[in-house]
Amino acid sequence: MPLELHDTGIVLMAAGASRRLGQPKQLIETNxxxxxADMAEVALATGMRPVIxxxxxxxxxxxATIQHKEVTLVQNPHWQKGMATSLHxxxxxxxxxxxxxxxxxxxxxxxxxxSTRLLLQLLQSHTATGMPxxxxxxxxxxxxxxxxxxxxxxxxxxxxxxxxARKWMAAHPESVATLPFEKGAFDIDTPEDLAQWQNxxxxxxx
Numbered sequence: 001m002p003l004e005l006h007d008t009g010i011v012l013m014a015a016g017a018s019r020r021l022g023q024p025k026q027l028i029e030t031n032x033x034x035x036x037a038d039m040a041e042v043a044l045a046t047g048m049r050p051v052i053x054x055x056x057x058x059x060x061x062x063x064a065t066i067q068h069k070e071v072t073l074v075q076n077p078h079w080q081k082g083m084a085t086s087l088h089x090x091x092x093x094x095x096x097x098x099x100x101x102x103x104x105x106x107x108x109x110x111x112x113x114x115s116t117r118l119l120l121q122l123l124q125s126h127t128a129t130g131m132p133x134x135x136x137x138x139x140x141x142x143x144x145x146x147x148x149x150x151x152x153x154x155x156x157x158x159x160x161x162x163x164x165a166r167k168w169m170a171a172h173p174e175s176v177a178t179l180p181f182e183k184g185a186f187d188i189d190t191p192e193d194l195a196q197w198q199n200x201x202x203x204x205x206x
Contacts, residue, residue: 011090015056082162
């Protein structure tokens, strides 16, 4: 059956310590708000619910930048053990909020070119293809944002370490449809990335 907006929730993972950047990427200012708040609003604008934000490092400071009442904030006490722990707590929180949920979109906060339109296209691609997973593709690889049908949740809950759902996608390419997202290759990991993103005249990001 085609997925509807009310069948699908979103997990926005934002628990990392941003060690390579040297400052919390979640708190970078954009459009008068934090990068994390901006990404949360992109998720909310889809109409999908619930929207779960998984926090970890500097959780209290980061939490203070999210004011929207429709965002559910959850703290990952094990965030230092790797991204998989945020994936697990995000999925569990989604299912607790909506036990009948049929799919989840996973996204991260440091891909500033993720749009509401892209997230809705993931849902549309699932309807068009019937595939259990839909991944964004960039730089020759599959990645986030990505949609996963409920039938895959148990597999995702088995992933361990500092890796996320990409590990499952790499192991099951026959079960993944793809959606081109060229600017997905850009994320804010280093001071150089941040300077590049903050330069509006940069032709590589236009």
